[in-house]
Amino acid sequence: MNDLDAVAALHDPVRRALYEFVAASGRDVGRNEAAEGVGVSRTLAAFHLDKLAEVGLLETGFARLSATRPGPGAGRPAKVYRRGRTSRYVAVPERDFRELASLLAEVVGDLDAADGAIAAAARAGKKLHEPGGWLATLRDRGYEPYRQDDVVRLRNCPFQQVADEQPLLVCSMNLALCQGIAGDDATAELDPKPGECCVSFSKNKNR
Amino acid sequence: MHLAQLNVARLLAPIDAPELAEFVALLEPINAVADAAPGFVWRLKESETDPTLTYQHDFGDELLINMSVWQTRDDLWNYVYRTRHLGVLQRRREWFQRTLEIASVMWWIPEGHLPTAAEGMARLAALRDRGAGPEAFTFKEFHEPVSI
Numbered sequence: 197m198n199d200l201d202a203v204a205a206l207h208d209p210v211r212r213a214l215y216e217f218v219a220a221s222g223r224d225v226g227r228n229e230a231a232e233g234v235g236v237s238r239t240l241a242a243f244h245l246d247k248l249a250e251v252g253l254l255e256t257g258f259a260r261l262s263a264t265r266p267g268p269g270a271g272r273p274a275k276v277y278r279r280g281r282t283s284r285y286v287a288v289p290e291r292d293f294r295e296l297a298s299l300l301a302e303v304v305g306d307l308d309a310a311d312g313a314i315a316a317a318a319r320a321g322k323k324l325h326e327p328g329g330w331l332a333t334l335r336d337r338g339y340e341p342y343r344q345d346d347v348v349r350l351r352n353c354p355f356q357q358v359a360d361e362q363p364l365l366v367c368s369m370n371l372a373l374c375q376g377i378a379g380d381d382a383t384a385e386l387d388p389k390p391g392e393c394c395v396s397f398s399k400n401k402n403r
Numbered sequence: 404m405h406l407a408q409l410n411v412a413r414l415l416a417p418i419d420a421p422e423l424a425e426f427v428a429l430l431e432p433i434n435a436v437a438d439a440a441p442g443f444v445w446r447l448k449e450s451e452t453d454p455t456l457t458y459q460h461d462f463g464d465e466l467l468i469n470m471s472v473w474q475t476r477d478d479l480w481n482y483v484y485r486t487r488h489l490g491v492l493q494r495r496r497e498w499f500q501r502t503l504e505i506a507s508v509m510w511w512i513p514e515g516h517l518p519t520a521a522e523g524m525a526r527l528a529a530l531r532d533r534g535a536g537p538e539a540f541t542f543k544e545f546h547e548p549v550s551i
Contacts, residue, residue, distance in 0.1 A: 308501060361543070363484040368493055386493070388485040 199284040202251040210236055211244040215253055215279075218245075220340070222351050224276035226261050245277050255280050283356070294357055301362040310365050317369035321376015330378040330397075339374075339393060348382070350374075350393035359394075367394040404548040405444055405514050406479055409470040409523030410507035412499040417464070418457055426498045429491055430455055436486050437471065442478020445517060446471035460520050467499070470523045472512065476545060479509075505531050508539050511548040 206212045217233045218225045225233075231241035248254040258273040285292065304313050324333055331348065334341045340351035353359055359366040367386065374395045375384040387396035416422040431454040437443055447470040449456040458468050473479040482488060508527040512518060526539040535544035 363489070364492060367484070367489060386490045388487075388489050390481045390485045394485070394489065 200286050202253055202284045203286045205247060205251040205253060208244065210234065210240065211248060214241060214244050215248055218248075218254060218277050219279045220342075220351075222342070224257060224259055224278050226259075226274050226276050230277065242275075249277065252280050252282060253284070254278065297355075297358045298361055301358050301365055305362055305365055310368060313365060314368050314372045318372040318376050321373040322379070324377050325379040327379065328381060330381050333377050334374070337377075341397075346398060347387075348397040348399070349387070349389070350395055353393040363394075371395050404511045405516075406473045406476060406509055407470070407512045407518045407523070407526075408473070408479060408507065408509045409468065409518075409520075409527055411462075411469075411524075411527065412467045412495065412506060413502065414465045414467055415498055415500060418467070423498055426491075427455055430457070433488055433491055436488060437482055440478065440482040440486065442474035443482065444472040444474060447520065458520065462520075462524060468520055468523070470518060470520060472518070476542075480542065505541075507541065509541065509545075510539050511537075511546075 206215060213234045214230055214236075217230055227238055227242045227245060230245060231238040234241065245254065249256045254277045257276050257278070259276045260271065261274050261276070304310060326333065331341055334350065338352055338354045341348050342351055343349075353370075355366050355370060359370070367388065371384055371386050371394070374397070378384055378397055380400060382397040382399045384395050384397050386394055388394035414423060418427065434446070434454060437446060447458050447468070449458045458470075460466070460468055462468065471479075473482070483492070505527070508523070508530045510526045529536075530539035530541070533539075535541055535546065537546045537549050540546040
């Protein structure tokens with residue numbers, strides 16, 4: 197399945213809402229839950245979820261969901277959906293900076309020039325700062341912030357490919373960028389978790 | 404097969420010097436993160452009772468040696484880069500000499516085998532001499548286990 201077909205599958209508004217619902221949950225979601233979350237029938241949800249799985253935007257599995265439905269069939273494994281791990285890119289005409297970013301990150305690492313790169317990321321973050329608007333900025337930039345107790349965590353790493361290759365450099369730059377975006381509204385700290393962005397935020401008092 | 408890894412670092416000051424105090428204070432909590440990490444199998448310890456002691460060896464006093472065994476590449480990667488260990492790694496310049504030498508190596512071992520420091524240092528030497536191969540490799544140039 198090519199990237200354009202995968203992205204085109206999101207054109208349907210119900211399908212897109214289902215994709216966003218599953219992605220935002222950060223875990224396995226069953227058909228009933230997705231249908232309720234988006235406000236469509238279970239049959240329609242199942243149809244669109246399977247379409248999304250077909251183009252690779254969602255992955256599927258089977259899990260015994262909790263016994264919320266007692267009675268016959270309650271213990272049977274149900275089909276569940278989670279977000280696919282592969283990123284899809286569409287640029288018309290073609291533009292792709294990933295290869296270039298990988299090469300430059302490698303050079304920065306080899307030159308031991310991380311300090312300069314981190315300072316540049318901090319400056320870029322500061323330019324993006326709008327008082328009170330840091331969460332919206334993070335959302336717009338694809339970090340997918342969510343609240344967990346008193347902290348804001350980020351479900352998605354927008355730099356994942358390069359971060360996997362040069363985690364020390366990229367995670368340091370990202371922390372500086374995030375602190376710049378938050379400004380005085382929140383304190384960013386390195387708080388890595390498998391499969392997520394490496395930064396979390398605690399809101400500053402009186403903000 | 405299990406994945407063994409060894410990494411070395413040259414200290415900027417003796418391990419009991421005040422310059423290293425913050426690093427030594429981090430040994431216990433960060434090693435506890437490793438011990439509790441998914442896929443952790445074993446690590447080289449100087450003492451079962453004193454977590455602040457680093458491994459003693461004959462490869463030079465300023466050389467710090469870490470060695471551990473993991474179930475999979477992802478288990479090791481998630482510990483190194485996706486736990487509080489990452490923050491310690493980012494502070495490495497405060498405690499260790501900058502170097503262009505390759506400082507870390509991985510290799511596959513049969514399950515149940517506990518590697519010795521000499522074995523790990525030999526793998527590191529092999530990586531430095533011959534580059535990455537099935538006997539000694541890195542995250543960037545990873546090698547899957549070869550069936551014997």
